[in-house]
Amino acid sequence: MELLNILLQGVLVGGLYAMFAAGLALIFGVMRLINIAHGDFIVLAAYLSLIATEGLGLGPLTSLVIVVPLMGVVGYALQRGLLNATLGKDLLPSLLVTFGLSIIIQNGLLQVFTADSHKLSAGAIEVATIKLAEGLWVGVLPLVQFAVAVAVIAGLHLLFYRTALGRAFRATSDDPTVAQLMGLDNRKVFAWAMAISMGVVAVAGVFFAIRANFDPSIGPARLLFGFEAVIIGGLGSLWGTLAGGIILGVAQAIGAHIDPGWQLLAGHFAFLLLLLLRPQGLFPKVFG
Amino acid sequence: MAEPLLDVRALDAHYGDFQALFGVSMRVGAGQVVSVIGANGAGKSTLMKCIAGLIRSRRDAILFNGAEVGDVPAYDMVARGVALVPEGRRLFGSLTVEENLLIGGQHGRPGPWSLARVFDLFPILRERRNVAAPSLSGGQQQMVAIGRALMANPDLLLCDEISLGLAPAVVREIYARLPDITASGMALMIVEQDIVQALAAAQQVYCLQEGRVVLEGSAASLTRERIAAAYFGVRSAQGSHHGAA
Numbered sequence: 001m002e003l004l005n006i007l008l009q010g011v012l013v014g015g016l017y018a019m020f021a022a023g024l025a026l027i028f029g030v031m032r033l034i035n036i037a038h039g040d041f042i043v044l045a046a047y048l049s050l051i052a053t054e055g056l057g058l059g060p061l062t063s064l065v066i067v068v069p070l071m072g073v074v075g076y077a078l079q080r081g082l083l084n085a086t087l088g089k090d091l092l093p094s095l096l097v098t099f100g101l102s103i104i105i106q107n108g109l110l111q112v113f114t115a116d117s118h119k120l121s122a123g124a125i126e127v128a129t130i131k132l133a134e135g136l137w138v139g140v141l142p143l144v145q146f147a148v149a150v151a152v153i154a155g156l157h158l159l160f161y162r163t164a165l166g167r168a169f170r171a172t173s174d175d176p177t178v179a180q181l182m183g184l185d186n187r188k189v190f191a192w193a194m195a196i197s198m199g200v201v202a203v204a205g206v207f208f209a210i211r212a213n214f215d216p217s218i219g220p221a222r223l224l225f226g227f228e229a230v231i232i233g234g235l236g237s238l239w240g241t242l243a244g245g246i247i248l249g250v251a252q253a254i255g256a257h258i259d260p261g262w263q264l265l266a267g268h269f270a271f272l273l274l275l276l277l278r279p280q281g282l283f284p285k286v287f288g
Numbered sequence: 289m290a291e292p293l294l295d296v297r298a299l300d301a302h303y304g305d306f307q308a309l310f311g312v313s314m315r316v317g318a319g320q321v322v323s324v325i326g327a328n329g330a331g332k333s334t335l336m337k338c339i340a341g342l343i344r345s346r347r348d349a350i351l352f353n354g355a356e357v358g359d360v361p362a363y364d365m366v367a368r369g370v371a372l373v374p375e376g377r378r379l380f381g382s383l384t385v386e387e388n389l390l391i392g393g394q395h396g397r398p399g400p401w402s403l404a405r406v407f408d409l410f411p412i413l414r415e416r417r418n419v420a421a422p423s424l425s426g427g428q429q430q431m432v433a434i435g436r437a438l439m440a441n442p443d444l445l446l447c448d449e450i451s452l453g454l455a456p457a458v459v460r461e462i463y464a465r466l467p468d469i470t471a472s473g474m475a476l477m478i479v480e481q482d483i484v485q486a487l488a489a490a491q492q493v494y495c496l497q498e499g500r501v502v503l504e505g506s507a508a509s510l511t512r513e514r515i516a517a518a519y520f521g522v523r524s525a526q527g528s529h530h531g532a533a
Contacts, residue, residue, distance in 0.1 A: 164390075164391075164394055167383065167387055167390065167391050167394070168391065168394070170380065170382045170383055170387075171380040171383060171391050173382070174380040174381050174382055174383070175378055175380060175381075177342065177378075178374055178378045178380070179380075180341075180342065180361070180362040180363045181340060181342070181362055181363075181366065181371070181372050181374065181437075182363075182366065182391050182392055182394060182395060182436075182440075183363050183364075183366035183367060183394065183395025183396065183440070184363055184391075184394075184395065185361075185363045186363075
């Protein structure tokens with residue numbers, strides 16, 4: 001029963017990692033951009049939610065109504081105003097620029113919010129549990145978080161394969177030159193992709209901030225978890241990110257059970273092991 | 289010719305330091321079929337890319353429907369009524385046949401061409417509509433590429449080397465469909481290395497050589513000897529010399 005409990009906790013945390021990963025996978029898939037500031041945007045979303053909860057008296061989950069569109073606008077503007085100029089055959093300019101953004105966001109948050117750590121309070125739902133079996137309890141919040149992660153990934157999948165915008169994403173990813181012949185302006189297509197990625201980041205950031213303490217410096221570690229989940233799942237596969245997130249979450253849960261100091265290390269080991277055994281990832285099907 | 293649909297005026301084109309087109313001028317009337325022939329590297333594809341907006345040029349070098357469009361980007365030329373069937377077909381590999389066609393119409397204009405109409409033109413595509421584009425045969429892929437361009441309901445359809453890499457029977461089959469396309473009043477510009485196909489389909493022929501128009505005339509008026517001379521850069525009957533030779 002104890003093992004089952006560990007696995008269950010790991011799977012549920014994996015949903016959060018999958019949300020970290022889905023936004024990364026989406027923009028890499030569409031425009032071959034690796035956003036080094038991804039983790040810092042997760043933290044930025046957490047702070048935006050903090051402002052909304054403290055300033056407007058909203059609950060953190062309700063604050064998503066504001067934070068998701070706001071982050072979407074930030075993503076669109078960022079892509080149009082800055083990141084589009086870094087795209088090309090060479091990956092280096094976008095890596096350098098997003099690395100710079102990462103530093104700017106961390107220090108900006110430090111300036112405004114200090115280094116104090118915060119946590120979003122979701123109220124009674126945080127401690128509510130459901131009894132699954134004798135000796136096996138599951139928290140309502142982790143369950144909700146996992147359900148939202150599955151819904152987000154399913155939603156992205158539908159968007160990609162059932163809508164005109166998703167068609168435009170895949171076509172532009174396949175062949176940006178010919179996509180222009182279809183009347184698609186690459187710069188706008190990429191901006192929409194970044195807007196959606198940032199919307200997912202907002203959801204991930206708020207759930208993360210309910211779960212754990214956050215301060216301006218913790219973004220890069222979230223980026224690492226997201227990266228690991230993307231690579232395990234297979235670059236560019238949306239459902240793969242869920243599998244990758246779950247594997248990472250379970251490995252960390254098992255590691256933490258053996259010794260609390262091993263939690264992160266076990267996740268990294270699982271990542272390296274999978275990279276050795278299956279460098280192309282579990283589901284290497286790339287959308288585009 | 290009254291106000292032509294397409295009026296190319298002394299168009300130059302460059303790839304970095306390399307100049308690919310030198311003062312090319314040509315006209316295409318509404319509903320007309322024009323062939324552009326020439327050897328490899330003569331500038332045929334470059335000319336099409338300029339008209340489609342993939343290569344920007346001097347603003348007044350290209351007039352389309354009376355408007356100066358030389359510097360208009362490709363994604364805006366679609367809405368103005370120009371569609372290109374690119375060399376090598378270049379279908380979207382992660383899209384199905386139907387999705388490839390739909391995306392062609394996504395930002396196009398209203399008009400007679402629809403999914404159903406393209407499927408009527410190339411019935412095999414209706415059967416294979418849910419198949420991923422790369423799993424089609426070369427000829428079927430070319431049909432999708434043409435259908436994708438038609439979906440935008442252009443006034444001018446640019447076809448770049450549609451016979452390239454296809455079996456002669458398939459080429460004949462595709463060319464046999466062209467009258468159905470032009471019947472709706474759409475103008476056609478065909479770039480070909482296959483002179484026989486190009487001459488048979490066209491009313492007007494332009495021959496490019498090393499980035500310059502070296503011969504033009506109605507398809508009926510041009511003899512094979514004159515075309516061969518222009519095509520291969522052999523000294524022409526008038527005895528004029530080509531500077532770069």
